[in-house]
Amino acid sequence: MKIKKILNNNAVIVLDDGREKIxxxxxxxxxxxxxxxxxxxxxxxxxxxxxxxKLEQLLSRIPEEHFTISEEIITYAENQMNTKLNEHIHLVLTDHLSFAIERAKEGIYLSNKLLHEIKILYQREFEMGLWAIKHIKERCQVEMPIDEAAFIALHLHTMKPKGGDLHQTVRQTEMIWDMVQSIKSHFMLTIEEDDISYQRLIRHLRFTLTRLSHYELHRMDEEMSVMIQRKFPLAYRCAREMAKNLERQHGIELPEQELGYIALHIERLRKNERL
Incomplete structure (x- = not known):
């Protein structure tokens, strides 16, 4: 392998069997x-x-240390998940981290409104994100906010085999956030993020949206649905209002069959709030 171009002290473009490689x-x-x-x-x-x-261009523009840190985080994540991530991770995570580190040095921090939802939906990846921001602090003495762990978690999740598209993952998580805000506003609820009922609601809403994207409906017996409406009218009314907001804001229509299940989760939250 012969060097065609030196990108930095730790990266070169080589010619191998007539092909350019980094x-x-x-x-x-x-x-x-x-x-x-x-x-x-x-x-x-x-x-x-x-x-x-693109990777060549990126490596020529960012500090070598940023690429090294990114690769160490990728290696750690792949070992933790026992799987290889999509090759695109080497470009997108390096680019993201380098920009985030430079922002942090300037005292500029981006808040992540989806933090709590990401912690619940992608718990394993979020724990890797926490390791990552600790690793960044140890390697370059830059303090990163916990919000950054959530951003990293999304990148790791979507680069897994069958992890999904980043844009679609963020959009789905934003929809869940809006649905939760609708429920909290309806009853003026204060929800603790470690509340198991809240975590169950978050996971159920994700499964609901995922099923809808695959045109799979969660069928509920009609008699059971009527019983839920009669026994928990406030929770069911809240579920209907939440569904209307979802359709208005995101153009997603929840079928009637799903509202009963969501109402049960809402009622459990209300019950915990009253305890």
Whole structure:
């Protein structure tokens, strides 16, 4: 493998069997120049991506340390999940983290309104996000807010096999946030994020939206639905109002069959609030 271009001390573009690849490793380009052969023992990763040009551009513009930190986080996540993430993660997470670190150095922090929902829906990835912000602090002495752990969690989740599209994942989580706000506003509820009833509601709303996206309805016996409406009229009315808000804000229509199940979760929240 011969060096075609040096991107930084830890990354080079090489020619291998006539193909351009990006090889990375600690000090891989130290005292090297164009057309030198890469020392095989220094190669830690080789990238053959459709987005090599974008990665090359990114590596030439950001501090080397940011790419190294990103790769360490990716390796940690892959080990924790025992799976390989989509190759796109090397580009998008590095870009995201580098920008976030530079913002933090300037004292600029972005809040994540979906923080609580992400903690519940993607708990495993969020824990990796917490490890990541701790790792960033240890490596470059930059303090990151917990909100950043949630942003990282979304990137890790959507880069898993069958993890889904980032835009769609964020949109679904925003819809869940809006649904919860509608419920809280209806009853003026104060909900603790570690409340198991709240966590069950969040998960059920995600399953509901996922089923709808696949045109799968959660059928409830009509007699059971009528019984829920009679026994928990306030919760059912809240569920209907929430459904109307969802349709108005996002164009998503919840079928009647789903409202009974959601009403049961709402009633459980109301019950806990009254205790």
């Amino acid at each position: 090889a990375t490793g600690a000090g891989i380009a130290f005292n090297m120049k164009r057309n030198d052969r890469v020392i095989a023992e220094k190669i830690e990763k080789i990238f053959v991506m459709r987005e090599n040009a």
